[in-house]
Amino acid sequence: MLEIxxxxxxxxxxxxxxxxxxxxxxxxxxxxxxxxxxxxxxxDAALAKAQQELKAIKQRTEEQLGAKKAEIFESHLLxxxxxxxxxxxxxxIASEKVTAQYALDxxxxxxxxxxxxxxxxxxxxxxxxxxxxxxxxLIHLLGLNYVNPADISEExxxxxxxxxxxxxxxxNRQYVKGFTTNVGGRTSHSAIMARSLEIPAVVGTKEVMxxxxxxxxxxxxxxxxKVIVNPSAEVLEQYKQRRDQYLRQLEExxxxxxVPTQSKDGxxxxxxxxxxxxNDVTGVLENGGEAVGLYRTEFLYMGRxxxxxxxxxxxxxxxxxxxxxGKPVVVRTLDIGGDKELPYLxxxxxxxxxxxxxxxxxxxxxQDIFRTQLRALLxxxxxxxxxxxFPMIATLDEFRQAKALLLEEKQKLVAEGVxxxxxxxxxxxxxxxxxxxxxxxxxxxxxxFSIGTNDLIQYTMAADRMNERxxxxxxxxxxxxxxxxxxxxxxxxxxGRWVGMCGEMAGDATAIPLLLGLGLDEFSMSATxxxxxxxxxxxxxxxxxxxxxAQAIGMQTAxxxxxxxxxxxx
Amino acid sequence: MExxxxxxxxxxxxxxxxxxxxxxxxxxxxxxxxxxxxGKKVTxxxxxxxxSLGLEKGDALKLIVEGDQxxxxxxxxxEVMVNEGLGEVHA
Numbered sequence: 109m110l111e112i113x114x115x116x117x118x119x120x121x122x123x124x125x126x127x128x129x130x131x132x133x134x135x136x137x138x139x140x141x142x143x144x145x146x147x148x149x150x151x152d153a154a155l156a157k158a159q160q161e162l163k164a165i166k167q168r169t170e171e172q173l174g175a176k177k178a179e180i181f182e183s184h185l186l187x188x189x190x191x192x193x194x195x196x197x198x199x200x201i202a203s204e205k206v207t208a209q210y211a212l213d214x215x216x217x218x219x220x221x222x223x224x225x226x227x228x229x230x231x232x233x234x235x236x237x238x239x240x241x242x243x244x245x246l247i248h249l250l251g252l253n254y255v256n257p258a259d260i261s262e263e264x265x266x267x268x269x270x271x272x273x274x275x276x277x278x279x280n281r282q283y284v285k286g287f288t289t290n291v292g293g294r295t296s297h298s299a300i301m302a303r304s305l306e307i308p309a310v311v312g313t314k315e316v317m318x319x320x321x322x323x324x325x326x327x328x329x330x331x332x333x334k335v336i337v338n339p340s341a342e343v344l345e346q347y348k349q350r351r352d353q354y355l356r357q358l359e360e361x362x363x364x365x366x367v368p369t370q371s372k373d374g375x376x377x378x379x380x381x382x383x384x385x386x387n388d389v390t391g392v393l394e395n396g397g398e399a400v401g402l403y404r405t406e407f408l409y410m411g412r413x414x415x416x417x418x419x420x421x422x423x424x425x426x427x428x429x430x431x432x433x434g435k436p437v438v439v440r441t442l443d444i445g446g447d448k449e450l451p452y453l454x455x456x457x458x459x460x461x462x463x464x465x466x467x468x469x470x471x472x473x474x475q476d477i478f479r480t481q482l483r484a485l486l487x488x489x490x491x492x493x494x495x496x497x498f499p500m501i502a503t504l505d506e507f508r509q510a511k512a513l514l515l516e517e518k519q520k521l522v523a524e525g526v527x528x529x530x531x532x533x534x535x536x537x538x539x540x541x542x543x544x545x546x547x548x549x550x551x552x553x554x555x556x557f558s559i560g561t562n563d564l565i566q567y568t569m570a571a572d573r574m575n576e577r578x579x580x581x582x583x584x585x586x587x588x589x590x591x592x593x594x595x596x597x598x599x600x601x602x603x604g605r606w607v608g609m610c611g612e613m614a615g616d617a618t619a620i621p622l623l624l625g626l627g628l629d630e631f632s633m634s635a636t637x638x639x640x641x642x643x644x645x646x647x648x649x650x651x652x653x654x655x656x657x658a659q660a661i662g663m664q665t666a667x668x669x670x671x672x673x674x675x676x677x678x
Numbered sequence: 679m680e681x682x683x684x685x686x687x688x689x690x691x692x693x694x695x696x697x698x699x700x701x702x703x704x705x706x707x708x709x710x711x712x713x714x715x716x717g718k719k720v721t722x723x724x725x726x727x728x729x730s731l732g733l734e735k736g737d738a739l740k741l742i743v744e745g746d747q748x749x750x751x752x753x754x755x756x757e758v759m760v761n762e763g764l765g766e767v768h769a
Contacts, residue, residue, distance in 0.1 A: 179693075179694050179697070180693065182697050182701075183693040183694070183696070183697045183725060186697055186700055186701070186725040187725060187726060190724045190725055190726045190727075191721065191723055191724050192720070192721070192724040192726045192727045192730075193724075193726055219726055219730075222730055223729070226732050227732060227734065228689070228690050228732060228734055230689045230690065230692055231690070231692075231729060231732055234693065234729060237693070238726075
């Protein structure tokens with residue numbers, strides 16, 4: 109038995125066997141061979157194995173998800189036996205005397221580029237299928253040991269160095285019971301995704317990849333931030349009880365699902381959820397969310413080989429708005445750059461990506477990308493209660509430019525006869541200190557603010573939230589942060605605007621009493637935090653919390669603030 | 679034997695119907711089947727070939743079958759075209 113400490117990233121306890129997720133190196137060099145016949149045999153053997161796998165996956169998908177979902181694997185199987193592809197590969201092996209992997213890779217690249225250059229967006233996306241099928245065969249030719257995360261078909265705990273957003277997007281919630289990674293913190297993407305998928309996770313362990321082998325029994329304790337490898341029978345039993353106890357507590361919270369959020373003295377605040385994809389709405393509704401406070405649209409742009417079309421986006425936005433049935437949905441326009449890259453945009457590497465060309469900065473320059481998104485949003489606006497929010501606004505001018513583009517696209521659409529809602533609120537993320545300081549000026553022009561604490565804290569404290577060595581400076585309760593938050597809320601209220609918060613802090617049990625006292629109107633958090641927050645707020649008096657907050661902003665250190673909150677007995 | 683079609687599917691020819699076409703063509707071992715569109719001719723026994731035609735709604739497509747069971751084959755292929763909502767027979 110071995111215990112590894114990490115950061116509790118997503119609550120709950122999961123117990124299952126380990127599955128190591130590793131990305132193999134597919135780089136292939138041109139290599140000559142003496143015996144092309146041998147290469148042809150290797151090719152056939154690899155194709156046969158890939159075929160077997162695909163047949164198994166197809167059958168399983170049919171059984172579990174229905175024939176429709178399985179159709180794509182039938183197409184993959186046909187590619188594996190495609191004469192145009194295989195003739196090209198065999199010809200090259202024979203004529204150039206190169207390895208089977210090189211010949212396959214080259215032939216496949218030609219088809220990939222053919223697809224990528226197609227006029228139809230649908231056909232362009234088939235490049236991804238070609239890549240997927242090719243990798244499946246290359247794995248065998250290169251003798252690699254790799255299982256695609258989408259192919260996982262038994263209950264596992266995923267063990268990884270880190271999980272990219274596209275890895276997490278492929279994880280099947282039915283089988284992936286929990287995960288643990290070497291790197292990352294509470295606000296890294298893998299952690300955020302774990303909370304939206306509602307699976308327990310422990311990140312930043314530094315050593316799970318070194319210590320855990322495939323098939324080991326692993327406990328992920330997302331409550332205390334611990335990973336236990338091959339537990340003794342006794343410990344296993346304890347954790348099974350803990351898991352069940354946690355699930356029972358969840359049941360208790362579920363009873364608050366239909367109850368509106370109210371403080372002990374009867375003041376209503378809105379508890380909203382952060383989502384990444386239309387599928388996440390299910391979690392929002394299951395957890396009694398009163399709104400979507402942050403829809404991160406960048407997931408629409410990830411895990412694909414080109415920009416999503418206006419229609420693809422329109423459908424996603426429309427789905428979310430419709431499923432929320434008139435409840436507010438705050439959509440954040442594209443926030444790419446920083447730690448979130450898009451390979452197909454081919455942006456240069458930056459020394460300081462968090463301070464660099466990202467979010468609205470990128471959108472104002474790449475207007476083609478931005479306008480497409482704005483049009484999709486405007487078209488979707490009639491399907492619900494849409495609010496649009498621009499990220500990373502540092503100056504009034506940026507907001508005015510973004511707003512002008514929105515109005516231009518709106519006029520065009522109206523001229524085209526498209527129906528658009530007349531009540532779309534327009535707001536900004538407050539995550540850059542300059543904007544927080546100038547909130548009184550912004551408040552005259554925007555309809556609302558949403559405070560993005562993850563970035564606001566990192567920019568205010570000048571501490572990279574990805575750098576574990578300066579993690580101690582990530583201080584949500586630092587009085588400096590609280591004062592900035594207060595400044596923003598007061599400025600907004602003076603102009604009759606509302607203020608939300610969509611950073612991790614909004615769902616944090618220590619921060620909630622302070623934020624309630626500071627007058628925050630909307631708290632947007634992981635869906636799973638909503639019911640615990642509702643139950644907490646019901647036990648707090650807003651009037652008393654106002655006094656607490658006033659005391660807190662007069663404190664010297666974050667530790668003092670934490671102590672102050674602890675003393676109220678929450 | 680040949681037959682002309684016009685593509686009616688909004689998405690053009692996508693993977694599922696293309697798969698059905700190729701699977702059908704493969705059933706007739708004794709004949710060779712081809713698809714011709716936009717000045718390009720490919721074997722119907724290759725899904726990559728069929729997709730490479732880049733067919734979109736409104737495009738004209740000619741299916742050609744030569745060999746033993748040409749008549750049966752072209753009939754079966756036409757059924758796939760119509761049943762999959764891919765296209766309509768076009769004179």
